[in-house]
Amino acid sequence: MEKYNVVILAGGRCPWLKEAAGTDVRCLAKINGKRMLDYIVEAIRESGRVKRILLAISADAIVGEELPAGVELCEAAQDLPSTADKAVAKLNYNGKVLFVCDDIPMLHGAAINDFLDKCEARPGGNSYYPLIPKEVCEAAFPQAKRTYAKIKEGCFTGGNIMMMDAEVIPAALAKGQEIFAKRKKPAELVRMLGIGFILKFLFRCLSLDDIEKRGSLVVGFEGRAVISSYAEIGMDIDKPADLEVAQKYLG
Numbered sequence: 119m120e121k122y123n124v125v126i127l128a129g130g131r132c133p134w135l136k137e138a139a140g141t142d143v144r145c146l147a148k149i150n151g152k153r154m155l156d157y158i159v160e161a162i163r164e165s166g167r168v169k170r171i172l173l174a175i176s177a178d179a180i181v182g183e184e185l186p187a188g189v190e191l192c193e194a195a196q197d198l199p200s201t202a203d204k205a206v207a208k209l210n211y212n213g214k215v216l217f218v219c220d221d222i223p224m225l226h227g228a229a230i231n232d233f234l235d236k237c238e239a240r241p242g243g244n245s246y247y248p249l250i251p252k253e254v255c256e257a258a259f260p261q262a263k264r265t266y267a268k269i270k271e272g273c274f275t276g277g278n279i280m281m282m283d284a285e286v287i288p289a290a291l292a293k294g295q296e297i298f299a300k301r302k303k304p305a306e307l308v309r310m311l312g313i314g315f316i317l318k319f320l321f322r323c324l325s326l327d328d329i330e331k332r333g334s335l336v337v338g339f340e341g342r343a344v345i346s347s348y349a350e351i352g353m354d355i356d357k358p359a360d361l362e363v364a365q366k367y368l369g
Contacts, residue, residue: 128220129194157223164227229348243342248277258349
């Protein structure tokens with residue numbers, strides 16, 4: 119069973135959390151008395167697939183906080199792609215790295231292993247991104263509101279973990295920053311991919327294969343989509359209602 123280096127991306131702040139959880143640093147917000155960071159680190163270790171864990175976060179954000187045992191600190195950059203680049207440089211490692219967002223406290227070892235197993239079953243990719251079927255999310259968290267996209271294979275939402283070859287990250291940094299800046303604007307993302315892609319999207323005949331091929335062409339390396347059976351990797355804490363769901367689930 120292959121083991122991986124893991125980077126927890128924790129550079130962002132969330133103003134509404136200040137009132138709800140006493141801090142605007144997402145990974146330090148407590149749910150039922152326990153930090154989101156601790157839930158996530160426990161899930162990573164529970165998988166049994168970890169070599170090193172880096173927490174990429176601004177040093178001033180974690181002043182006075184104790185890191186989980188064995189977790190290394192990496193200073194975050196100005197945006198997510200640049201932070202990933204810095205973390206990979208600190209790892210000094212050219213293999214595949216698992217990136218985990220800092221606001222998915224419902225994550226657990228089985229969900230991570232399911233994702234890693236499915237990545238390993240599709241060799242040849244430089245990056246792997248999970249998609250979760252709508253029915254899986256609604257069955258696990260019926261009260262949660264997610265954003266979905268419909269394609270030929272079904273209706274999906276995106277996950278909050280990702281596998282990437284460390285060696286492709288520096289070269290893909292500029293494109294990654296462009297895509298990251300448009301992450302909340304699906305129409306702009308689709309526009310980047312060409313008119314044929316747009317038409318397929320509009321007429322709902324776009325397939326996972328279409329997405330992989332065109333996406334790989336745009337970013338300059340091979341991307342793969344992985345369909346996950348676990349809604350937990352898509353349940354980020356984006357708004358107060360999500361925090362309420364997490365409090366109930368983790369209670």
